[in-house]
Amino acid sequence: MGWFKQLMGLEAPHANTQSKEPGQAVPSTGPLGLAPGKGVIFDTSLKLLLDGKTTVIIPGTQEIWSNGTVDLGQSTWLSRYYMNDEDYWLQVHTTGDITGQVESVILFNYLSYVTLSSEAELRRLAGPQSLIGLPTYTHNGVEYARVWGSEEGQTELVAMSEQVINPEDAYSVEHRSMLYARDTGLTDRREFLLFSVEEDAEGTVSLSTSLGISLYTTDLKAL
DSSP states (O other): OOOHHHHHHOOTTTOOOOOOOOOTOOOSSSSSGOOOOOOOEEOHHHHOOOOOOTOOOOSEEEEEEEEEEEEEEETTEEEEESSSSSTTEEEEEEESTTSSEEEEEEEEEEEEEEEOHHHHHHHHHHSTTTSTTTTTEEETTTEEEESSSSSSSSOOOEEEEEEEEEEEEEEEEEEEEEEEEEEEEETTTEEEEEEEEEEEEEEEEEEEEEEEEEEEGGGGEEE
């Protein structure tokens, strides 16, 4: 973990990175009734509504395999739900309590997941030698604006600590992430591009890239 923490171990604004026991304070059923082992069904009209507005794929009925929780401090939470179909995951942002007021829901598709084997590779793909952290980022010819950081040039990635539980295990993942977004032309629906350098409990470091779309709470239902 040494070279990763030296290079990326920066305190995140508004992020609580204090270590906790995996699974601590995570309710068995989270916001919107979501939980590992439960199914999720998406409104069938979403595909038609979003056609031509985003390349995010809206899946059929999914089953949740694991639940990640990020305590951002000040009674603000991210609940992440990873599906059995590993191409998809959901993020629910709540305030007050983990199951409190829902501020946003985003459905993400994984675009890529690359294991990093050296500091040089990390610097090239997600560090100072990369384009991640600049005010804008172009992916597949589409330009996104940086959501986190106000610097004119490249900004630091944001640190988060995620506690993950599934039916077989509980563990923590350290993230250094950067979020970009663009308007889709639809009311309160933005498309997101999320980069995250992740280190798991075994010290494996990887870079994941996810593309997401804003959902209304009425766009999905837990089964």
